[in-house]
């Protein structure tokens with residue numbers, strides 16, 4: 001049995017640098033000549049289907065999909081698997097991550113831990129329970145400049161999923177966040 005498998009989770013609000021951090025880890029893995037495969041949920045079509053792109057315009061090639069079984073199928077012979085926008089997947093992402101880690105792979109998953117109502121987003125809370133390493137990042141509050149861990153929706157839309165950028169969301173601290 002291979003015992004090197006690990007699950008790393010990078011979470012935090014919008015604009016906190018999750019994608020940036022994911023790209024940083026994956027680029028280093030590529031420098032180490034590991035085989036790397038990157039996935040994101042196809043709901044996030046903000047910049048490109050074929051890349052994950054951070055707000056500071058870093059980017060890395062990826063595979064957009066919505067069925068976690070495909071992640072298993074495409075991860076044969078891959079050492080390191082990156083997944084962005086994990087909040088959009090269903091709970092099966094937890095079994096998939098555990099199974100891949102059991103095979104000795106390193107899984108790095110980034111996603112929003114809370115939605116705009118500040119409640120756990122999709123499988124993220126559950127996934128954090130299964131993680132070996134957790135990184136929780138903060139953004140900068142756009143009202144007062146303090147550390148921000150909330151994603152403030154700026155529109156009146158009520159759906160949990162509303163893909164958007166700074167025209168629809170801003171990072172806020174606990175005091176400036178309006179529920």
Ligand code: ADP
Nearest residue numbers: 014015016017018019020054055056139140171
């Ligand atoms: P995430 O994936 O968490 O949404 P990204 O990695 O895409 O975040 O973007 C992080 C970058 O966003 C920062 O390095 C910074 O350049 C930019 N940015 C824009 N607004 C903010 C903010 N309110 N707080 C922090 N960074 C911000």
Ligand code: MG
Nearest residue numbers: 018019020054
């Ligand atoms: Mg991101």
Ligand code: ZN
Nearest residue numbers: 141144173176
């Ligand atoms: Zn604030």
